[in-house]
Amino acid sequence: MPLALLPAALILGLLLLAPMAGLLVQSFRHFTPGHVGSDVGAPLTLANYRELLNPAIVGLFVETFRISAIATLIGLVVSYPLARCIVRRFSAASRVACIGFLVALILLSMLVRTYAIELAFGSVGMLRPLLRAFGASPNSGWYIQCLVGAGLLHYLIPLSTLMLLGTVQSVDPRLADAAQSLGAPAWRAHLSTTLPLSRPGLIGTFMVGFTFSISAFVIPMVLGNGRILFISNTIYDRFSDIADYPSGAAISVVMLVVSLTAVGILSWLAGRPAVPE
Amino acid sequence: MANSLAFRAVTKRFGSVVAVNNVSFDIASGETVALLGPSGCGKTTILRVIAGFETPDAGSLQIGGVEMAGRRPYERNVGLLFQHYALFPHMTVAQNVGYGLRYRGLPRSEIGPRVSEMLELVKLPGHGGRYPNQLSGGQQQRIALARALATQPSILLLDEPLSALDVKLRQELRAELKDVLATVGSTAIVVTHDHEEAMSLGHRVFVMNQGRIAQSGTPDDIYVRPTSRFVADFMGHANWFTGRRTGPSEYATDCGRILNVVPCTQPSAEQCDLCLRPESIDLLPATIEAGPNRLFGHVADVILTGASRQLIVTLEDGRSILVLQQNRTQLPWTPGQGVVLGFPPEACVLVPRDSS
Amino acid sequence: MTAAARGRVGDDIARTGVAAVLIVAAIFLLVPLLVTILMAFDSRSYLGPLPPPGFSLRWFVACFSRQTLAVGLRTSLALGILATAISTSAGTAAAIALERGTFPGRTILSALFLSPLIVPPVVIGFALLLALSQAGILNGFVRLLCGHVVITLPYTIRAVSASLAGRDASLTEAALGLGASERQALWTITVPLARTGIMIGAIFAFAVSFDDVSVASFLTDPTTYTLPVALLSAMRANFDLTIAAAAVLLMVATVILIFILDRAVGFDRLVGQGMFRT
Numbered sequence: 001m002p003l004a005l006l007p008a009a010l011i012l013g014l015l016l017l018a019p020m021a022g023l024l025v026q027s028f029r030h031f032t033p034g035h036v037g038s039d040v041g042a043p044l045t046l047a048n049y050r051e052l053l054n055p056a057i058v059g060l061f062v063e064t065f066r067i068s069a070i071a072t073l074i075g076l077v078v079s080y081p082l083a084r085c086i087v088r089r090f091s092a093a094s095r096v097a098c099i100g101f102l103v104a105l106i107l108l109s110m111l112v113r114t115y116a117i118e119l120a121f122g123s124v125g126m127l128r129p130l131l132r133a134f135g136a137s138p139n140s141g142w143y144i145q146c147l148v149g150a151g152l153l154h155y156l157i158p159l160s161t162l163m164l165l166g167t168v169q170s171v172d173p174r175l176a177d178a179a180q181s182l183g184a185p186a187w188r189a190h191l192s193t194t195l196p197l198s199r200p201g202l203i204g205t206f207m208v209g210f211t212f213s214i215s216a217f218v219i220p221m222v223l224g225n226g227r228i229l230f231i232s233n234t235i236y237d238r239f240s241d242i243a244d245y246p247s248g249a250a251i252s253v254v255m256l257v258v259s260l261t262a263v264g265i266l267s268w269l270a271g272r273p274a275v276p277e
Numbered sequence: 278m279a280n281s282l283a284f285r286a287v288t289k290r291f292g293s294v295v296a297v298n299n300v301s302f303d304i305a306s307g308e309t310v311a312l313l314g315p316s317g318c319g320k321t322t323i324l325r326v327i328a329g330f331e332t333p334d335a336g337s338l339q340i341g342g343v344e345m346a347g348r349r350p351y352e353r354n355v356g357l358l359f360q361h362y363a364l365f366p367h368m369t370v371a372q373n374v375g376y377g378l379r380y381r382g383l384p385r386s387e388i389g390p391r392v393s394e395m396l397e398l399v400k401l402p403g404h405g406g407r408y409p410n411q412l413s414g415g416q417q418q419r420i421a422l423a424r425a426l427a428t429q430p431s432i433l434l435l436d437e438p439l440s441a442l443d444v445k446l447r448q449e450l451r452a453e454l455k456d457v458l459a460t461v462g463s464t465a466i467v468v469t470h471d472h473e474e475a476m477s478l479g480h481r482v483f484v485m486n487q488g489r490i491a492q493s494g495t496p497d498d499i500y501v502r503p504t505s506r507f508v509a510d511f512m513g514h515a516n517w518f519t520g521r522r523t524g525p526s527e528y529a530t531d532c533g534r535i536l537n538v539v540p541c542t543q544p545s546a547e548q549c550d551l552c553l554r555p556e557s558i559d560l561l562p563a564t565i566e567a568g569p570n571r572l573f574g575h576v577a578d579v580i581l582t583g584a585s586r587q588l589i590v591t592l593e594d595g596r597s598i599l600v601l602q603q604n605r606t607q608l609p610w611t612p613g614q615g616v617v618l619g620f621p622p623e624a625c626v627l628v629p630r631d632s633s
Numbered sequence: 634m635t636a637a638a639r640g641r642v643g644d645d646i647a648r649t650g651v652a653a654v655l656i657v658a659a660i661f662l663l664v665p666l667l668v669t670i671l672m673a674f675d676s677r678s679y680l681g682p683l684p685p686p687g688f689s690l691r692w693f694v695a696c697f698s699r700q701t702l703a704v705g706l707r708t709s710l711a712l713g714i715l716a717t718a719i720s721t722s723a724g725t726a727a728a729i730a731l732e733r734g735t736f737p738g739r740t741i742l743s744a745l746f747l748s749p750l751i752v753p754p755v756v757i758g759f760a761l762l763l764a765l766s767q768a769g770i771l772n773g774f775v776r777l778l779c780g781h782v783v784i785t786l787p788y789t790i791r792a793v794s795a796s797l798a799g800r801d802a803s804l805t806e807a808a809l810g811l812g813a814s815e816r817q818a819l820w821t822i823t824v825p826l827a828r829t830g831i832m833i834g835a836i837f838a839f840a841v842s843f844d845d846v847s848v849a850s851f852l853t854d855p856t857t858y859t860l861p862v863a864l865l866s867a868m869r870a871n872f873d874l875t876i877a878a879a880a881v882l883l884m885v886a887t888v889i890l891i892f893i894l895d896r897a898v899g900f901d902r903l904v905g906q907g908m909f910r911t
Contacts, residue, residue: 008699116665182377185640215753
């Protein structure tokens with residue numbers, strides 16, 4: 001193995017793989033309440049994992065995945081036409097401006113974005129009078145869920161759009177033209193040609209957006225107002241509030257396994273070519 | 278009448294560039310016309326205007342007497358054959374060919390038979406289950422043609438149909454394309470930059486330059502009687518002389534020669550250019566006596582290209598003339614040898630001098 | 634209605650629908666930022682509803698005089714620069730080795746190097762905390778550095794790989810054929826070729842490090858904390874407009890960063906270079 005790989009390999013091994021292994025071990029250790037973490041030499045147990053089967057934790061996973069999936073899908077629905085517009089419709093100047101704006105949004109601090117959304121749409125925000133008019137409250141459960149989703153979307157839309165630019169460029173625009181010349185209205189032409197051929201790119205983008213969303217920490221923490229907890233927040237709580245490291249480790253391991261499975265499935269789906277070989 | 282096309286004073290701009298500049302022409306039902314010109318001359322833009330992908334800034338377009346303004350591409354019955362075929366890669370050949378039939382209101386049960394009919398027409402029966410990437414270039418072109426013709430379009434537009442093929446295949450498909458077009462009887466417009474393609478496919482040829490039609494006529498007309506230097510150069514190699522007409526059948530070149538030409542009324546100006554096609558020049562031994570339309574020089578280079586050969590002859594004043602001969606007999610000329618170029622008056626084509 | 638007419642109507646509906654969606658999206662993306670900018674200049678001493686009755690710079694003053702924010706900023710900058718330097722060097726070397734190498738297991742190794750992108754940052758932070766504590770490394774800055782090097786490494790590797798992809802092999806062969814040694818080819822062909830990738834990777838690495846909250850939350854201690862962590866606790870303690878002022882300053886910094894990015898690299902390159910590949 002070339003020497004040049006060594007630094008990166010060391011970083012990976014010492015700072016990622018070894019700690020992960022340690023985390024796995026920790027998840028099997030017994031936790032005595034009141035102590036910080038597991039004691040040295042604590043016995044191995046499956047209790048931490050059994051605890052995860054209780055409906056509260058399962059519900060947590062479900063909610064995290066549900067909100068993430070919906071947000072990622074909405075992100076795709078918005079980003080795909082936007083990416084198409086940028087690639088096909090915009091003039092060179094508009095294109096640069098738009099891409100610049102999207103890259104700026106991506107590089108902008110997550111905290112700033114989350115704060116801005118809370119300020120604008122949160123409980124003291126602009127939409128309060130509007131919601132009151134409909135008899136709803138910015139503190140209600142469903143609104144908070146939407147708020148968290150909005151926080152996710154503020155990152156998902158720029159990210160998905162930038163990723164889909166490549167996908168849109170790779171599909172020959174003549175195909176939709178051909179379909180139109182054969183009699184298909186523009187929307188059907190795109191449904192028959194552009195969309196199926198974009199499938200691998202769309203699935204790949206969904207995968208990236210989805211993994212980002214389920215791992216979200218700041219967004220649910222700030223916008224969730226304590227009512228919405230994502231998996232990351234629960235892990236943090238185990239760590240900081242009750243110092244139950246083994247339990248936190250167990251949740252982390254499960255989350256990792258589920259994430260990797262999702263990535264695996266989506267990669268396999270994305271790998272199936274749009275065009276038969 | 279049903280498939281005729283009337284193009285009236287159409288102008289199309291892209292930013293500050295005028296791609297199509299006040300162009301008008303008529304095409305009769307069943308005719309095949311070639312739009313010939315260099316890249317950027319506006320021929321592809323005209324194609325896209327007819328198909329409905331570009332809206333003209335001025336002028337009108339009528340197909341079969343019906344005004345096309347405001348009609349979207351799928352509302353016109355125009356068939357398109359794209360330069361790189363634009364076959365749907367994720368659909369089978371049968372699905373490709375049958376695609377338009379769904380939207381033209383053909384009942385499901387009739388689509389299959391019509392697809393088979395079209396595949397027979399392009400001599401690829403039974404290929405319905407294949408995918409485009411399993412076909413060769415020539416086969417893809419035929420499928421693209423079948424797809425465009427399946428909906429029985431009034432006008433068939435072909436964008437550089439043969440340019441993506443290699444030479445041998447090109448000749449084969451050219452003949453087949455002509456056959457198919459004749460069988461189906463559609464009106465067809467072929468866009469190309471290759472004058473051979475234009476002349477062999479079109480009943481008429483429109484030569485375009487910078488958004489305008491420079492000359493239109495039958496292939497023979499355009500080749501034998503070009504009306505400008507641009508057209509003459511575009512249709513093939515031309516040896517040029519500058520000078521002026523000094524009599525009804527006399528032309529004095531700037532380099533001091535007098536050539537006999539056929540009496541004609543065009544061009545009207547006295548100052549005009551003279552074009553000599555390489556294939557109309559004979560090579561005579563240097564010992565032959567001097568006479569009208571005989572130029573002395575020596576052979577500079579001989580290039581064999583298979584069925585024909587090219588000779589570059591340098592005249593006394595240093596000018597180079599290209600001569601084209603068939604490669605039938607043993608070549609009696611060697612480089613450096615003296616030779617006389619002879620040509621009949623009919624070989625001299627007079628063309629107005631470019632004012633630019 | 635004929636099929637064509639129905640198609641036309643469908644087209645018009647689709648077109649307006651898409652336009653509507655895009656306009657709503659644009660508004661959605663812009664409004665929170667504009668509100669924040671507006672409110673940062675609010676003259677009231679409390680967080681009231683829009684619009685602000687008057688304008689003042691009080692919140693910016695408050696922001697600058699907040700000790701925690703100043704300390705956090707210093708730490709974040711130092712951390713960012715150091716982490717970027719380390720991961721850019723290690724990442725560039727690794728990317729070049731992966732691109733040119735022919736040893737077995739290249740694809741697996743490639744995937745492994747990019748794996749921190751898939752692992753939730755909270756898990757990375759947590760695992761690191763446990764491991765570093767066990768190893769006896771208690772210095773806050775060193776811990777943070779470890780965490781940030783891990784999460785920034787994939788960005789540098791991916792950016793450099795993207796800029797080398799495909800072209801390096803044939804260009805290196807051409808150089809070797811002309812008489813350059815492997816080493817000379819590396820420094821005169823490969824590294825300059827990777828230059829844009831290195832730059833993009835470094836900028837993204839810095840942005841990721843500067844912005845990180847999840848990993849830092851596990852690895853900070855009371856004396857060493859990053860700016861985002863300081864902002865987050867400020868937000869949770871007292872949701873006021875000091876943070877809006879800080880937010881505006883960060884937005885300005887990002888805009889400057891964008892200009893640098895455009896000047897140094899150009900956006901077409903950025904997107905086309907595969908930084909945003911799936």
